[in-house]
Amino acid sequence: MAGNSARPQVSVTSRVLDLLGAYDEEHRSLTLSALARRAGLPLATAHRLVAELARAGALVRQPSGEYVIGRRMWDLGLLAPVETGLRHAAAPFLHDLYGATLATVHLAVRDGTTVLYLERVAGHSSVPVVSQVGSRLPMHATGVGKVLLAHAPEEVQVAVLGHLTRVTPYTVTQPGRLREQLRRVLADGYATTHEEMSLGACSVAVPVHGPDGEVVAAVGFVVADLRQRGRLVSALQVAARGITRSL
Amino acid sequence: MAGNSARPQVSVTSRVLDLLGAYDEEHRSLTLSALARRAGLPLATAHRLVAELARAGALVRQPSGEYVIGRRMWDLGLLAPVETGLRHAAAPFLHDLYGATLATVHLAVRDGTTVLYLERVAGHSSVPVVSQVGSRLPMHATGVGKVLLAHAPEEVQVAVLGHLTRVTPYTVTQPGRLREQLRRVLADGYATTHEEMSLGACSVAVPVHGPDGEVVAAVGFVVADLRQRGRLVSALQVAARGITRSL
DNA sequence: CACTCGACTTCCATCCAGCGGAAGGCGGGA
DNA sequence: TCCCGCCTTCCGCTGGATGGAAGTCGAGTG
Secondary structure, three states: OOOOOOOOOOOHHHHHHHHHHOOEOOEOEEOHHHHHHHHOOOHHHHHHHHHHHHHHOOEEEOOOOOEEEOHHHHHHHHOOOOOHHHHHHHHHHHHHHHHHHOOEEEEEEEEOOEEEEEEEEOOOOOOOOOOOOOOEEEHHHOHHHHHHHHOOOHHHHHHHHOOOOOOOOOOOOOHHHHHHHHHHHHHHOOEEEEOOOOOOOEEEEEEEEOOOOOEEEEEEEEEOOOOOHHHHHHHHHHHHHHHHHHO | OOOOOOOOOOOHHHHHHHHHHOOEOOEOEEOHHHHHHHHOOOHHHHHHHHHHHHHHOOEEEOOOOOEEEOHHHHHHHHOOOOOHHHHHHHHHHHHHHHHHHOOEEEEEEEEOOEEEEEEEEOOOOOOOOOOOOOOEEEHHHOHHHHHHHHOOOHHHHHHHHOOOOOOOOOOOOOHHHHHHHHHHHHHHOOEEEEOOOOOOOEEEEEEEEOOOOOEEEEEEEEEOOOOOHHHHHHHHHHHHHHHHHHO
8 A cells, every 4th residue: 555645546547547547566466345445445446447447458457356557558558759869779789789798788768866778688597686667766876777877866865865765785775985986987988887786787887878977878788706806897888879879 | 538437447556557648559658648648647636646656667758757667677677577488499599590691580379360570680770570579560561460360260361361551562461362362371381571660671470389280380581582482491490490499 | 932741739619429327247265 | 143345326416528610640642
């Protein structure tokens, strides 16, 4: 029951959206009751609306009785112009990066105070990776996140530095230390993490500049260790420059 | 009034879904009037509903005034369990295929009488390719489509053979010829196309079997010519077998 | 400059679709 | 057997949704 403050939704539309909003990465399959609870709707109301959504293919009822997002929504979502220019320009370079290293490759942008993963190229279960396309992760615990944060407006940095949640024992949660790291990122041109998001996984990332020089995204690797950091950074920088040129 | 059959939608929910359904691959950005027209709704009604969807982030109004699908829908769509098992199992192999050939690689399944593209790995603009992830294309004009059609139930074949639309001058539109090709596909274990979907592009594809032996998907290449057909087929077959094992 | 046309926005009186409490069915765990 | 949570159906009241109409805006035309 996330803090749905029982805001009296009035329109049907908002109710429908509330139902759909009940889904997230940890809740991809929900029972009718769970949907109603999470959306803050009476069971009978949810029942009616969900039935209609299922009839239209927006939701699908599984044999178990739970509801999941339907193929129709998948189709629809793919039509959204979410940084399509960037993603198209970047895709080939990401594959090159993967081909050259066989490490997991990420393309991410900043979305408010979180990192939004736009693309991911992963191999045969290389290193434990939490992120998926569409994931939002905290900025301070990921390589791409640190890059984007270092180049973010002051107010964003302040907001993020104010809530440094711990993810692993190695997550940097002291604002001062993170500030120092961000300064380093700007100076060095790349960021790293050491098991700060998930144990056994390190990362390197560099910024991607837009045509006007501003940072529009970040590309990064997830690897088991950072011994080859130099080589990895070089590869990323080549790719980042290539993406910029393609934009 | 495109061919919307003017079935009198009654519920708000269906109206909202009609609005969203107005979008497709050729219409990713629509004016309010176009939305209303394509959804078969009075302008005033569409205006109200669209405004609410935009307020919620399901739609986004662009500076030009047109509406596009919003990031929120993108997020939602990615949560849909669309062959996730298959896609996860296949991803690494698709990258291997791309790495070995630098040709565009596709993973597709059959969806009714069309091919649904689940994944695509493309390089630096190799060959003109129409398909994108989420695209649906006719089965008779694509390599993966022919593979899936050859292994589809009789009634599906009949339905498809009944409507062989021409896409290029080389599209196979004679049911008899296609039937013969399908027989070949079963015998040879792979399918090909020669500029049947888009000029300058040929394709090769092989079936992917599930744990129970039935065909669950197809993997294929899009290339400029088929001179290396043997090598390409071998690579695809290795990948297909790997995917089966991973399932 | 006046006029047209198409797209968009706002208004509001009517009315019926949506609402949700309540009761009942179903299954499984103790 | 009882209990409990989940799901489904019912139905009478009501307020949100409806959509025709009128007004605004801007671009193109003669």
